[in-house]
Amino acid sequence: MKSRFPMFQRTPVAVAVALLMPLHASAYTASVNSGAVVYDESVTTGIQSIGTNGTAHRTTVSGSGSQNVFQNGVSYDTLVDGATQNVSSGISHGTLVNNGGTQVVNTSGIANDTVLDASQQTVTRSTANRTLINAGSVQTLDVLAIANDTQVGPAGVQNLSNMAVANGSVINAGGEQTLRRGLLGGAVANDTQIQGGTQSVYDTGTAYNSTVGNGGQVNLYSGAQANGLVAQAGGTVNVMENGVKTVDSLTLDGGRLAFAPSSDGSFKTFTVNALSGSGSILMNTDIANQRDDLLIVQGAGLASGDHTLIVGDTGHEPVTADGRLRLVDTNGGIAKFGLYGGHVDAGAFRYTLQQQGDDWVLASSGAMPLEPVDPVKPVDPAEPLEPVVPVTPPRPIDPAPEHLSKGANAAIAAHTAGASLWGAQMNALVKRLGELRMGKDDGGVWTRAIGKRFDVSERSSRAYTQDVSGLEIGADKAFSVDSGKVYVGGMLGSARSDLDFGEGASGDIDSRMFGIYATYLNDNGVYVDSVLKYSRFDTDIKTPSNLGQAVKGSYSTNGIGADIEVGKRIDLQDGWFVEPQVELTATRTQGASYTASNGLRVKSDNLDSLQSRVGSLFGRSLQLGNGMQVQPYVKASYITEHAGSSKVEVNGNKLDARLPGNRLELGFGGVLQVSEKSKISLDAEYAKGNGIEQPFGVSLGYRYLW
Known part of the structure; x- marks a missing residue:
């Protein structure tokens, strides 16, 4: 971001330098208008008004002081140190707001290159360009506000509601952008880059062309609209609630789509018109009760790419071992899906991913097949019927x-x-x-x-x-x-068995034992050795779920x-x-x-x-x-x-x-x-x-x- 006050963009040292600027000047011009220009003034109490065609450079506003910029007034490089700057139908350039200070931009005001350090900016029916939101700072975009090219840093927040619009925001690691419903409706974010931060889209909020990566997340709640989503490596699109509106396109460019687990045990359906790229999809299932998250690709033939389904199941035993559970409906297309780990465990059996027409389903072949029963010879109806000898039930075959x-x-x-x-x-x-x-x-x-x-x-x-x-x-x-010796003795011992069952499963057995023995040795070389032992076994088993x-x-x-x-x-x-x-x-x-x-x-x-x-x-x-x-x-x-x-x-x-x-x-x-x-x-x-x-x-x- 280019600022007319670059010394305030980054470090506490820069802030200290600004604070050392001419604070000794206790007098200031209260009203600056009609083409007047003032420099390096300090406002600690009262109000400085920058009115019609007035200009103020490098003003410091602190204490109980405030600065009003209105009616085409212009301020440059103002330092708002715990105080307030109001921009109403005026323009501010390069304002630094810190120490709990506030910049209020309304009524067609324009704020360019504002830097927020532990402070806040409120924009209503106005425009904020290239704002830098640092730690502990909040930018609130309210009724019909517009924000362009905002940078949200760690622990910074950009809030939108009431038909506000944010264009080209960058949400860095630890930063957050929220789109919420207000009295006038939702908000819109265009071309947002979520690079380690979070974008949360709530009811009536709309995100166009968001790109998420580097550990960033896009959270979609009921009633949210998101079009043109791209999840790059390290980025995740989270389906937080049911009722997310249909997404026109989702591209997984090494990123992940995740269905967030529900606290009430419910499951979600997420619909996209087109799916492309290659990435992973995290889903939740309850095979035992035949319930699961479902991804629907609505557009005919618009599913493409290679994707991996990562499925977390409750692990409970299904009523039948041969059930099927639909995870993805592609409505045609050339998309291919694989299953992370190759299978999902549910109770005693495991389920694998199979394609059935346009659907990708979890299915188990673990049902115990029965040996075929020899057919019963037909009985001639013309002759009296004889009782049929009961057929012995077939023996179940142990599953592999x-x-x-x-x-x-x-x-x-x-x-x-x-x-x-x-x-x-x-x-x-x-x-x-x-x-x-x-x-x-x-x-x-x-x-x-x-x-x-x-x-x-x-x-x-x-x-x-x-x-x-x-x-x-x-x-x-x-x-x-006679002709030999007999040895009589006793023993104590312990042993440990470390077990590797494969597929990440392991176990151990700790054994403690005691025993007695008797050994007979004959002088002719014959011997008889006998042992009687008791052991106590303590066994621990650890297996990984499908999610590890x-x-x-x-x-x-x-x-x-x-x-x-x-x-x-x-x-x-x-x-x-x-x-x-x-x-x-x-x-x-x-x-x-x-x-x-x-x-x-x-x-x-x-x-x-x-x-x-x-x-x-x-x-x-x-x-x-x-x-x-x-x-x-x-x-x-x-x-x-x-x-x-x-x-x-x-x-x-x-x-x-x-x-x-x-x-x-x-x-x-x-x-x-x-x-x-x-x-x-x-x-x-x-x-x-x-x-x-x-x-x-x-x-x-x-x-x-x-």
């Missing part, structure tokens, strides 16, 4: 994971992951106690740390990645029996497990040995129920697992020079899951949950005697099988003898 919501998939995966955590803790003897035959072992205390990863695929139930870490401590005592908001659920449950392992150490020559083993592990993870923060209701049955393992160790016992021993080994096992099926009910829909299947396990390890009373053990393994891969599994233990 891609048809279920993130919350449903996470609930199923978390249910099976708890049982997988059991598997990480119920391990072979060598992982827990190392080699009991090494040294004089009559019992001791021990500890071990575990770390594992499971990658579970959809072939088992639901895909997820599980990272397990844990720590156990225990103690035992050996008792001599966190949906949380948590529950606690219990588990009990038993393990028995039988093997035999067969010594070969030169310290080599082979140790065939069989192991059977049985666990039960208690079912649980919870309600997620979005209302998703989950109830799971008990999950039973029965796993068998058949394998062998092959290693060598070596005597070290210091009298200590080391025993490296390699191993191979095959694990079979004999149970592992359960049900998870999500909002009344019963879904299958299955544990990963059979797998081959390969590994290596060793036990090192570091002193007469200390032993260290290490075991590492890799496994892969039906629906599961274990990229790594490590167990590191330490045992100290009594």
Whole structure:
């Protein structure tokens, strides 16, 4: 903006300079007219009148003083410091109004290049050109007022009503322009640039050719009219209420159209005659009750561009999973629409965007399809009818994971992951106690740390990645029996499982356990190891909504497990040995129920697992020079899951949950005697099988003898 008083346009320093201008001049010319010209006067009390053809330059008006510019009078570069300047049928150039001062422009007055700093300007039946509205300032355009090329800065406001018109306003970040109804009607804004600020258009207000970007917003309320809207990158057009009048054209040039959520749960319809460009459209739906926001492109064939629909749903369970909900009616045209995130979750199921003629709808393929029923053989009507054998109801087919919501998939995966955590803790003897035959072992205390990863695929139930870490401590005592020893002990431990369900969903399981064990070692190499454990599982699940908001659920449950392992150490020559083993592990993870923060209701049955393992160790016992021993080994096992099926009910829909299947396990390890009373053990393994891969599994233990 060009001003005849540029020193007042920007900084507090400029204001201070103006305040230091000749304030010592207490006398002033009260009436300036008939071609008179005055310079650098100060008005602290009373009124200075600039009348017919009079001119005043650089006047300072402060205190209780005021300046009236009327009947073709002209003022230049006036400083209004907390006082008042009235411009009525006169002209002001470059006035600076600050410290709560006021400039009133009415009755065909003209104000050019006014700067407002924490002050106000009121314009009625007059014109204001190139006004700069700084922080804390308000320009009010009332009856038939006209404002041209106004700049609205941070915390500045331009208000229009009663048939006022604003042309070419620029609303910068933090600034605001409002178009409201008055007694004489609404207001009009033409060619407004909203660059980080806000334009709000209320009933009877009209905005022509507004362009919004850089974080700016255009808010449209009931009865508002907006034509030629352009939303650039970072700009948003908000549909605040129902009843916005038809917009003749909306161009999304990287910007966004947003249907604002309603506090009363209602939805909105927004109609445009033409839609073009490429951008995003934020909408709200209630799939459960078949209600939603709707965008209508009214002009035949006037829908074009590529647009992304961002849909936020209530998440409640629909009455039927195969419903459809119309989001956009294009009335023809070549516009293409995609769905942000690829789907919308509603209850147990997910909905995808489909084109049906001129409409773009949300639809779900998650309804549980039924197996076809064999047709009944027709009965000959000429013969007596026999009772028809009742047909067994068809078994529902479990929907695929891609048809279920993130919350449903996470609930199923978390249910099976708890049982997988059991598997990480119920391990072979060598992982827990190392080699009991090494040294004089009559019992001791021990500890071990575990770390594992499971990658579970959809072939088992639901895909997820599980990272397990844990720590156990225990103690035992050996008792001599015929031809061997029996170790009896107890243990405590905790473990944590971090879960990644994909699609931004995650979870964690914290486990605390205690158990008892008994191990029999026969002098002929046979051993029997038995374990009984109890665990408490605390599970937290977090899934993102379609808009990225966190949906949380948590529950606690219990588990009990038993393990028995039988093997035999067969010594070969030169310290080599082979140790065939069989192991059977049985666990039960208690079912649980919870309600997620979005209302998703989950109830799971008990999950039973029965796993068998058949394998062998092959290693060598070596005597070290210091009298200590080391025993490296390699191993191979095959694990079979004999149970592992359960049900998870999500909002009344019963879904299958299955544990990963059979797998081959390969590994290596060793036990090192570091002193007469200390032993260290290490075991590492890799496994892969039906629906599961274990990229790594490590167990590191330490045992100290009594």
